[in-house]
Amino acid sequence: MSAEVVDAVVIGAGVVGLACARALALRGREVLVLERHGLIGSETSARNSEVIHAGIYYPTGSLKAALCVEGKALLYAYLTERAIPHRRCGKIIVATAPSQFDTLRAYQAQALRNGVGELPWLDQAQVRALEPAVEALAGVHSPTTGIIDSHAYMLSLQSDLEAAGGVVALQTTVRALARDGEQLRVLTDDLELVTGCLVNAGGLGAPALAQQLDAAAPSGWYARGRYYGYAGPAPFSRLVYPIAEAAGLGVHVTIDLAGQVRFGPDVEWIEEPDYTFDDSCRDDFANAIARYFPAVERDRLLPGYTGVRPKISPPTAPAADFRIDTVDQHGIPGLVNLLGIESPGLTSSLAIASRVADRLALAC
Secondary structure (H helix, E strand, O other): OOOEEEOEEEEOOOHHHHHHHHHHHHOOOOEEEEOOOOOOOOOHHHOOOOEEOOOOOOOOOOHHHHHHHHHHHHHHHHHHHHOOOEEOOOEEEEEOOHHHHHHHHHHHHHHHHOOOOOOOEEEHHHHHHHOOOOOOOEEEEEOOOEEEOHHHHHHHHHHHHHHOOOEEEOOOOEEEEEEEOOEEEEEEOOOEEEEOOEEEOOHHHHHHHHHHHOOOOOOOEEEEEEEEEEOOOOOOOOEEEOOOEOOEOOOEEEEOOOOOEEEEOOOEEEOOOOOOOOHHHHHHHHHHHHOOOOOOOHHHEEEEEEEEEEEOOOOOOOOOOOEEEOHHHHOOOOEEEEEOOOOOHHHHHHHHHHHHHHHHHHHO
């Protein structure tokens, strides 16, 4: 098999891979995207809450905080310009016990530090006025949180990429990566590519690919989350979140653009990516939801779908920040490894892409 020389290769046609490929193509690169599935964005990018996050929860100075806030502004502008379905519906984060008030105040302070802006305090009556079905002692309001049609967004990114001369190769699994002098070699079942510019946006598979070139790259960990639909009229008009929990933001309310409600996700650590839906958790879901929505009807919960978060920290460790590993981290010019790009990766996608394109402009 003779090797084909390609200017830039992106592994993974999820939302972040497509955004990175688009950014490179718009800067004049010849870009080839390699996607192992038969559809774009069919793993993490298609199995999430479809929420445009404000940037509230992430540590000061973290990539998650900076890229979420920057990415949110870029994303709203892009969606508006392209008339891609979305809605800036806002969300409330609620406290159901006085012991949670300090956490709400901490969210307010963290939002200011992260550049999100103010999260107005809501007393019990104000929560009820906004969301009559919600029972809470207090809350804070995030006006810049929204929802998005993530598939329409990804199709638009793909369209931009292809209009700029880029190509997406579906059903093309990357089997091996290696250094070849100043170049990088990418081996699939049918292709052998040589490139000076490689973006590993492989999502769940990104850590294993990164370790082929960088032995110090972190291992992958997997946290599965289940989502339930809710039959009948929507009891809510905006997103409703409880106080966050370890490894996730708690079983919360999201609303799709058709007005249908879903609850989720929970957190279940698993050994390998597995999208099986186990309905035995229905009672646990109903109990978690009842803390802020006591009128929840268990029989109206409909098994929906599962997603798997691409973690790079184990269950016993604090949540890891995004990793955008470039030559500064691994010493390989022209290589970018995108690791642990879980939530808020969708919101941050355009900002991540801009940063990747900037770094590669200097390296290859």
